[in-house]
Each structure stands twice: as structure tokens, then as C-alpha cells.
Amino acid sequence: MEWTDVETKERLLLDDEPSVTSAADESSQQSSGGGGAPPNALCYCERERDVRQVELQCCRCLKWFHKQCVTSAVGRCLPFMTCYTFWCRDCGADSVEAFSRRQTNFSQMCETAIANLMVGAEEDGNRVSFSKDREIIPFIDANWEVLTTMPRRIKHTWHQTVVKTMTKETDTFIHDARDPNDPHFALRNQDLLRIGPNYDSARIDPAGGVPNRFGGRGAKRRFEPSEALAAKRQKSELSSPKLPPNGFPAEFPFNKDGYRYVLAEPDPHGPFRQEFEESQDLAGKPIPGWLCRKLMPDWVALSLHDRATQLKISEDRRTVCGEKGYCMVRANYGVRRGLWFFEVRVEDMPDGAAVRLGVAQELANIQAPLGYDKFGYSVRSRKGTKFHDSRGQHFADSGFGAGDVIGFLLELPDGADSALLNTYKDKPLVKFKSYLYFEEKDDIPKQTRELRPLADSRLTVFKNGRPLGTAFHDLYAGTYYPSASLYKSASVSFNFGPKFEFPPKGRAFDAMSAVVATQQTEQTLSEVLYFVENEGRLRLDIFYGGN
Structure with a gap:
């Protein structure tokens, strides 16, 4: 579908959206995010919804909760995220909140991106259409680790995948092709309160446990394309299992005997990370410390x-x-x-x-x-x-x-x-029960003298x-x-x-x-400066003693 002028654009938007006659009628409509609950169902704090901040929808009661009111460790999030499962404390097992991310696809990533761009454009004439090259793709690239659990793509072929996705899925997106060199896209449904997780596609454990996405015990698992590709790939030396809900491995090395262990995660910005993961000659060898970073939890505990x-x-x-x-x-x-x-x-x-x-x-x-x-x-x-x-x-x-x-x-x-x-x-990495840790040796006499x-x-x-x-x-x-x-x-x-x-x-x-937000920012700054100060020295041939 193409627009020829502004009037046609506005007419299409009005014709394609369902009419809203009253608040009661709106509340009775089915939410696109799994819905039977009204889109403004209240949080613990009983305040109204706010599209300018992160909100999570419970998969059981379908109420919406502000992120700052949630005590569970949810990590960094964006407004209008759709690929997660959340239980509020009224619905979770043992009255405990739980949060887990689900695999996402490019359609959902684009929907989240455009919704956030719409909110950001409220002071710019309430624009609803955004440039693929100048706005949508840069937003996805800047927030990749938040939008999806897929590894960041090194090659830019995914840019074309974004265009194909939004052009093909006309039920979700409207394509403005007036300028073939600068395509614009908008959401067909402009009601941002209706964007939420699709819980209809997941069977939720009646006990409030993890969702059963694949049916009964004997059901055959159906892989999404991205999961099928990942399953065929050889497991990376940097990969680790998903952390338990409490945010830390069940088995771990204790700090003792003069050694301290710091839980690490792959650093998406580590130099030569792709070369390391693709090289079969380096399998089983020590992992350069700069390919990982300290895991910074999202809550104090x-x-x-x-x-x-x-x-x-x-x-x-x-x-x-x-x-x-x-x-x-x-x-x-x-x-x-x-x-x-x-x-x-x-x-x-x-x-x-x-x-x-x-x-x-x-x-x-x-x-x-x-x-x-x-x-x-x-x-x-x-x-x-x-x-x-x-x-x-x-x-x-x-x-x-x-x-x-x-x-x-x-x-x-x-x-x-x-x-x-x-x-x-600059510390060595050790693997314990499939998780990576930085190992640091204490020098207590020296530190005591320097107090x-x-x-x-x-x-x-x-x-x-x-x-x-x-x-x-x-x-x-x-x-x-x-x-x-x-x-x-x-x-x-x-x-x-x-x-x-x-x-x-x-x-x-x-x-x-x-202190969490402050230290996460300071930690990121320290890592950036480390890369700058060691530019040219963080190479695999130097680390492994090659020429």
C-alpha cells in the first residue's frame, strides 16, 4: 500500500483503525497483547498507565505494572516490549514475581521501535511515519540487546530484512513509498496502549511457573527460523546458560583462599569477538578477558x-x-x-x-x-x-x-x-559449571599498607x-x-x-x-576507556603469541 499525499495517508489511518466510541467499549475490546483485561488495568500503585515509561503485563491477570513498581530483576527494558513473560506477585508461585524474556522476530522489533519513535515525536507534530534508514534501523541498532536475545548481527544484511518484514506485513505496518530512496513506515494501529505481549501463543503453567510454549510432554518442538539456525551452529566458547530467576548460577566458585571470582558475560563490543567465535582452532584455549565484561545485576541483593x-x-x-x-x-x-x-x-x-x-x-x-x-x-x-x-x-x-x-x-x-x-x-577468565568468571588474586598486605x-x-x-x-x-x-x-x-x-x-x-x-544505575553507567565508561587506551593491542594473534 502506498501513499500519494498527506490526505490519503490520514484517510487510510482512519479507515483501517477500529472506531472507539467510549471508554467502556475500548475496555471491552480484546487487547493485542494477550487480552481480556482493560488496557488501563492498574498497577500495585494504582496509578494510570504511562506510555513514556516501561510497563509489564502480567500473563495471568493481564494487568499492567510500572517497571519501578516491580521488584523482580527484569534487566534493561524499553517501552512497548512484547517478547517476555511476567507474573505479578498476586499471580506468581509463592507470591513471588517472575520475569523471563522470549525470542523475538523482526516484526516485533520494528513495532517496538516505531512505537518508541512515536512517543519521542510528540513534540515534533505527533509524527506517525518514520524513515527506515534515518530512524527505525538506527533505533534497533542502538537497542539491539534490549529488543532481542539474538546475537548482534555483524553484517548489515539485516537492514534489508527489516524492510522486507515491514513491507510484507501489511496488517501491522503501512508503507509510504513516495520516495523510493527513503522509505517510511508507520503502525497501522496507532493506539499504543494496545501493544503488549501475545500471551495467546504460550501456554502458561497453572502453578504460575514457566510457560509451556511447546504443548504437552510428547509434543514435538517447533523451532522458529532464528532458533533453528542457532541450533545448527556450533556452541560458542563464550556462551553460558540462562541465569536462574535469582540472577546468579546455582553452582559457583566462592571467594576464598586469596582469590575473588567475578561473574562475566560476553561483551558485544569486544574486539575480534566474531573471529574468535568462528575460529575452530581456538576451541579449548584460554579466552581473552576483553571479550567479556563484568555482569552488572539490575538490583541490589x-x-x-x-x-x-x-x-x-x-x-x-x-x-x-x-x-x-x-x-x-x-x-x-x-x-x-x-x-x-x-x-x-x-x-x-x-x-x-x-x-x-x-x-x-x-x-x-x-x-x-x-x-x-x-x-x-x-x-x-x-x-x-x-x-x-x-x-x-x-x-x-x-x-x-x-x-x-x-x-x-x-x-x-x-x-x-x-x-x-x-x-x-586484563584478568584471566575461568569457566565453572558452564559459566565464565574473572579471577582476581587478592594482595591484602599491599592493600592494607595503602589504606x-x-x-x-x-x-x-x-x-x-x-x-x-x-x-x-x-x-x-x-x-x-x-x-x-x-x-x-x-x-x-x-x-x-x-x-x-x-x-x-x-x-x-x-x-x-x-546505586545500580550509577554503577552500570560508570562501568560502561570504564570499559569504553579501556578499549580506547588499548587500541591496537587487543588482538588475538598477540594474545596467543602469534606473529
Whole structure:
């Protein structure tokens, strides 16, 4: 279908769209995203839908939820994504949210791209038609890893596939061919609220589990074209299995014996990545570190591998339970500048048990009480004693026990540490249970000698909203992680925000949960600068000692 002028374009759009007579009629229509629920079904927060932000539709109740209201780790998303399955906490198994991505095709990618371009063009005369070369393809290219689980295409033949897809699928797209050298495309249905996941194509487990896309147990699996091609390809040395819902492998190497392990993922921008994956001569050989990058989770939680092995972590990675002697766990994100707050609720404190709560750097000994060395600061439940470098001092008039909520306000002056984040790209990669990890050797004596106090830094402690005072001044400069050490079977739960039971009053602070976006940006910047500084040296022949 071709347009000859603006009037014809507008007439086609009006003729092809269903008429909307009232809000009630609109709500009763079937949603293109799997629908029986009204397109404005409310989120937990009971606010209306907003096409300018990411929203997820539950596959069971078909309600829409704002991404910032969802606690499940969903990763980076775009508005109008359609290839995912989401369970809200009212519908998920054990009242837990769940999110998983599904394979997408070019038609769905183009629909998402044009919908986002429409929202972005609201201040530009509400345009609905967009250039294939100047707008649609650049948008898909810039957001490839978000739009699809397919590997990024190295060759640009996919550009022509985009054109063929939108030209052929006239039920979804309208083609403006007035300028053969600059084709434009628009969505046939201009109602953006109707764009959503097609849950009709997936059979959802009645227990709220993973979707059964392929019918019963004996049903033959039908591959989509992209999946069939992937199945024929030889498995890449860089590939890893999909992570479990809690965002970390079920089996992993613990940080111990002077070594630290950092979960890695393939870096789509790594130099000579395609050559490495296509070479059969390099199979089984060490993998250059620059081909991978540190995996940056989308939520703050207790670390599964940066803890003592005897500690038990809950499925949501917020609660930890101790066993026997003192040992420690850290969060998966730390901070090095700014004013940050988090809370810890004492869930259970049996007779003879105890906990130490506070902050620690990554080199603090996890098989010891928090505050055992120079890298940790803590307050103990017994008598409210504070500890640093194995020195205990009186701090509070009384300790704390089950039911108490202990808040920590950590102040690290701005500009305290301007160094770039560690990219780990110069570290060796090791594979453990099919997952890749950067391996880093600790040099604790050297790091201890280099410790320097950070002027005007402080750690202030609260008990059930009541300030107990500043426990520590002039902490050593470095990155600090929310931490806890537990003795016997005590258990505590961390709250990283953004909502707190007892937020500090009169201070403008950041919730610990807000550190994710900041560090993801800083990590990306560090990786880009690493590539720039090492341009020309990151070559496979140099790494493997060739000429």
C-alpha cells in the first residue's frame, strides 16, 4: 500500500483503525497483547498507565505494572516490549514475581521501535511515519540487546530484512513509498496502549511457573527460523546458560583462599569477538578477558558467592541465616562516594546468638566477624558495642534483638574516589559449571599498607528510627558494601530501599537501591576507556603469541 499525499495517508489511518466510541467499549475490546483485561488495568500503585515509561503485563491477570513498581530483576527494558513473560506477585508461585524474556522476530522489533519513535515525536507534530534508514534501523541498532536475545548481527544484511518484514506485513505496518530512496513506515494501529505481549501463543503453567510454549510432554518442538539456525551452529566458547530467576548460577566458585571470582558475560563490543567465535582452532584455549565484561545485576541483593559458605541466603536474596561461628556476607553492590542509607531487620535471635551489622570493603575477611580487620566497621547486637580492626568500644547504651530495625547512613564525601571502576578485562577468565568468571588474586598486605583515612566520612546508626549517633569517623577510603556477620542461628533481612520503615529525617540521602544505575553507567565508561587506551593491542594473534 502506498501513499500519494498527506490526505490519503490520514484517510487510510482512519479507515483501517477500529472506531472507539467510549471508554467502556475500548475496555471491552480484546487487547493485542494477550487480552481480556482493560488496557488501563492498574498497577500495585494504582496509578494510570504511562506510555513514556516501561510497563509489564502480567500473563495471568493481564494487568499492567510500572517497571519501578516491580521488584523482580527484569534487566534493561524499553517501552512497548512484547517478547517476555511476567507474573505479578498476586499471580506468581509463592507470591513471588517472575520475569523471563522470549525470542523475538523482526516484526516485533520494528513495532517496538516505531512505537518508541512515536512517543519521542510528540513534540515534533505527533509524527506517525518514520524513515527506515534515518530512524527505525538506527533505533534497533542502538537497542539491539534490549529488543532481542539474538546475537548482534555483524553484517548489515539485516537492514534489508527489516524492510522486507515491514513491507510484507501489511496488517501491522503501512508503507509510504513516495520516495523510493527513503522509505517510511508507520503502525497501522496507532493506539499504543494496545501493544503488549501475545500471551495467546504460550501456554502458561497453572502453578504460575514457566510457560509451556511447546504443548504437552510428547509434543514435538517447533523451532522458529532464528532458533533453528542457532541450533545448527556450533556452541560458542563464550556462551553460558540462562541465569536462574535469582540472577546468579546455582553452582559457583566462592571467594576464598586469596582469590575473588567475578561473574562475566560476553561483551558485544569486544574486539575480534566474531573471529574468535568462528575460529575452530581456538576451541579449548584460554579466552581473552576483553571479550567479556563484568555482569552488572539490575538490583541490589545479598551476594551468593561473596559470603561464607555456611550462611544460608533466601530465594529473594534479602535474608541471611547463620550457623555456628561468626561469618560474614556482603551485598552485591558497594558505594564509594555520596550519602547512602539502608536498613537491617533482625528476624530471629535465639539464646546465645548474636549479629554484627555495618559495612565492609571487598577484602574484609568473610570467615570472621565484621570489624575483625581494617576493612570493616560494625555494631554488635550484644551491648551495642562497635568494632573495627578487632577493637571493641562502647557505643550504644543497649544492644538490639529480634524485631529491631537498624538503619545505617553512610557518608562518603563527593570526589573521594575519582578512579575508574575495575573492568577486569586484563584478568584471566575461568569457566565453572558452564559459566565464565574473572579471577582476581587478592594482595591484602599491599592493600592494607595503602589504606588512607577519608576525611569527613562517617557511619551513623539508627535503631527503630531513633538516632544512636555516629559510630565511626574518617573511615578508610574505598568501596563499602552493606554487610552482616552472624553467630549461631541468628537471621536478619536487608532493606536496600527505596521504601524504608524508618528513613532518616532532615537529610537528603540516596537509597542503596539507587546505586545500580550509577554503577552500570560508570562501568560502561570504564570499559569504553579501556578499549580506547588499548587500541591496537587487543588482538588475538598477540594474545596467543602469534606473529
